[in-house]
Amino acid sequence: MSFPYQIRSFDEYKAAYKKSVDDPEGFWAGIAGHFYWRKRWDKVLDWNFREPKIEWFKGGKLNITENCLDRHLGSFGNRPAIIWEPNDPEEHHRVLTYRELHNKVIQFANVLKNNGIRKGDRVCIYMGMVPELAIAVLACARVGAIHSVIFGGFSAQSIADRIIDANAEFVITCDGAFRGNKEIPLKNVIDDALVQCKFVKRVIVLTRTRTPVSMIKGRDVWWEDEIKKVETMGHPDYPAEEMDAEDPLFILYTSGSTGKPKGVVHTSAGYMVYTNYTFVNVFQYQPGDIHFCTADIGWITGHSYIVYGPLSAGATSLMFEGIPTWPDAGRFWDIVEKHKVNVIYTAPTAIRSLMGFGLEPLKGKDLSSLKVLGTVGEPINEEAWHWYDEHVGKKKCPIVDTWWQTETGGVMISNLAGITPAKPTYATLPMPGVQPVLVDEKGEEIEGNDVSGNLCIRFPWPSIIRTTYGDHERCRTNYFATYENMYFTGDGCHRDEQGMYRITGRVDDVLNVSGHRIGTAEVENAINMHAGVVESAVVGYPHDIKGQGIYAYVIYQGSHGDDNLSRQDITQTVSRIIGPIAKPDKIQFVTGLPKTRSGKIMRRILRKIAEGETEQLGDTSALLDPGVVDEIRNGKL
Template sequence: MIAASRGSAAHSRYGEVYEAWRRDPLAFWGQAAQAIDWMRPPSEVFAPSLGVYGRWFPGAVCNTCFNAVDRHVDAGRGSQPAIIYDSPVTGAKRVISYNGLLSEVRVLAAVLRDIGVGKGDRVVIYMPMVPEAVVGMLACARIGAIHSVVFGGFAARELAQRIADAEPKVILSASCGIEPSRVVAYKPLLDEAIDLSPAKPEVCLILQRPQAEASLVKGRDLDWTETVNRARAAGKAADCTPVEATDPLYILYTSGTTGKPKGVVRDNGGHMVALTWSMQNLYGIAPGEVFWAASDIGWVVGHSYIVYGPLLSGCTTILYEGKPVGTPDAGAYWRVIAEHGVATLFTAPTAFRAIRKEDPQGLLIDNVDMTNFRALFLAGERADPDTVQWAERVLNVPVIDHWWQTETGWAIAGNPLGLGALPVKHGSATVPMPGYDVHILDEAGQDQPRGVMGEIAVKLPLPPGCLPTLWRADERFRESYLEALPGFYKTSDAGYIDEDGYLFVMGRTDDIINVAGHRLSTGGMEEVIAAHPDVAECAVVGASDPVKGEVPVGFVVLKSGVARPPEEIEAEIVARVRAEIGPVAAFKLAVTVARLPKTRSGKILRGTMKKITDGETWSVPATIDDPAALDEVAAVLARRRGRAAAP
């Protein structure tokens, strides 16, 4: 158990709040639950006998859409902006009030209901950052359907895996997504994914965008705008469907170490309680203020803090279809903050590394009126101290690193601005949030002393808002997260806790790499590379990158007798990974070697290969089978990168 930091700021309430949770967790979360409008209030806060490790607020009845939209209208705040859509890639801007959002959600919910979507049915959403995507999420929540948003940058095979697992009745999609330099046609990818998947949707509702309209499949596809307009003209509107607090709100797929994605389940009740608590106490945001999470709705940050967190709290959320640089320049974020009165920005460190690369002196922020701006939060990957310190200098506001996962849905550790910020330690995510009893364990599951690196684990039960299980995979949930460390949730991250109780998260312990805040499986990339007809075996490691945090590097061993130039095959491998995983993988470097370094038991020495790739000091492990294999990896990389190998 972590005590309040000895270095706590005198005005911070963190210590007393964390101690209140530790002293009586049920009373703490019961009190927090009073911020939610329940159709039937919870009579029990937590039931340890239900589910895999227990369930929060069993027996309570609620509706997430009602809490995110209707109740703000009922409270007389319908004219307040709910969503500000800002799209520098198209030049479009739009402000949607809570009244307007309610109207749009009610009609789309009625369309889904008339198609036959009901409580518990799944709807896959494969869309760009447009208001219709958020309306789609809320419409599903309104009628008790379970949405599963898939990031638009994923290729057809990745989308097909998710369709196969979720078995959606309907898919909501768009004709295209728009990047700064190109238009990405979504519809051909969707059609191919449906062909690949054994599960087939009954209907696809397609939003036609003028940049690239799509052909519709007769008998399956419907034009979004035409269908919604007909329903609106007919006076169609759906009311909120009561659901159990423990019913699923959504499924969000995250990379699995086997290459098969894991469907993280988020419930309705605990999710609302946790996010509402975090908006006020962690981010320090009040109703009516403008909050901007510069992410994508395809990722957990988009779910929690573009859509649900801000709307549950009655804030105005920014929906940004653009990049930190290139739309049009490295001052894009400052323009959005100033124009829309953003109070707090939440983004990934990679965004600020990109901005810093283009504008190292921060000149583009000069003469920009950012009067309302008061904090920057970073998450999605480790925030390196150089980037944090640069942001502090150019912004002159608190820059707060915090740490969480797709599985948890909100911060495990952070610096609680709403409770009074604690002193910053660069490189640390600061302290655990209430609900998280964080431990550093060795391989035997024993607590490590302060300052000693180990496996970061959270003592069960996990707090509200965290995953109760994986979609239709309780046993996989146990195997993936609970079995290795009995009584704990295994984060698969490594780190340590210092003498003041500050948590330092140093990296992953499995083969998931973090590319610009996106968790991607090297195992999945290896599957693609291994399918090349000329490849005998391969390994992918994450190499440190000054902008993206990590980028994948593929090492390949060619089959005997292959006569073609290695460079030609490497180019094909890069193209394959980009086609099958998607450009989001940022896979650009494949390296041919004669053999992969392995232990005598046949395990590839990925950790040592990563050190070589990063230019770090490395040593030959005692368990290695052929030490010369490591020397070759170093030599080949040195030749490819034009620098001397470092033994």
């Protein structure tokens, strides 16, 4: 399969970009024409950012799985679609060809049908990184059910919140999952979550770890038993459900600046076209390449660049169950050597963590198959960029530093591997179809180069967020109400003399910890649930490995006088309510917080203290009790 829309030179990039701005509808219609449609669209784009209302390929009919699976069967049904590398290197890896994956998706689509799952139903998926996770996602899409994948590190309370918000009556999970030397009891966590979700009708459980689990009669069924039932029916086909271009494909929950996670909704056609286009161009994918995205499918990166982007392009996608440091810090490089990986796409946090082990884990590893290195989730610092370039890519592999979000669906700003210029710490240039603009606090556009401001996008791209599930007003206020007629990313940005973009971090109350967005309000709410806590304030601070760490200032009136034990109690509470990813790195006990007379916490001051900038704190005269600042400064951890 060749890609007529693959950009092959800087001049071609400039021409594609110009066309995408001058004639966006003609540009995207040209790309969409290369996919399989049951019925072509009536109108390419209908939009306004006020409501917001965004509809791409209006009137078009399709099913994304026909584009990810069926259309490839004739030409390369025997090509590997998914290579699965298990957590334990001693366990044998699995390879699923496009034909095998297609058969398994059809089989599981029949399981979904037999269990009462229909078009429009919401299905919560909480599984480890096994091939059956990708099969479940694709089977949902095939029957027209809306999948909502939840990362395996979230707590029972976080899962319950998401199941209730999506009103998901169906759950797919595993008995447990392997991650490094840990076994995670997924089914037990689901059972705890479902105490609050009595409306759930069916839980389908895959066997992976053979952890003993409780199976509730009438609600819980084993994946394997359900597959056997389908097999006794012969081998029934499951023609893909015809979907409207704007029918929801999935809901993915992300943290915002308030405590409640928001369900980002992506739709079928625009998301498919954009993830395919960005996959083919950013990574300069060539047929036969092995693409290794190290993310979890529980995050948007896994949705877009393990499942939908690569499979719609007929690529071979490598899925890894484990972690980069187990059984030792050479695991990524073992996988690259074993499977002759051509593209590796990982997070700066993983790179910084591996840097800490020195060069020993890289010794003797054959990384000569690598052609492209990628980073995602947060800006990569210069030291990590150079280490990745020198020791992994041997200065022969372009590094694509991709900036995008759950809400954008696919890569927004990035260099194209070996085609457009790279610059350490810079995401560089926008993808065709993406029109970035920097604005000041008043929403006035900041023109020219060598300037900084808040990053907005002035025109829709096909995979832009359509709504937040069940609460369209929240979508409007979060993304479209801050600056008129623009999508607000929530990120600050610098544009250099050459017009290249560098993301400088969040400008709202959201932290970026190890590439995962966590709302400060969400962490504060969890800390405040602890019986001994009166009040708390959470800010980010620079962290050598994670990029940003979580620093919590806590007013505590607990009883047992042992600060370390109290800190552990609070950390445990956060883990139970949100999950281990949100645990504070530092907890400083204080007697008061810097508040204005109206009661607003001055997080700016707390952020500066946490960052170690204790002298230049700005004007504190508006505070109710300026003396509290000295106490906090003196007690800094």
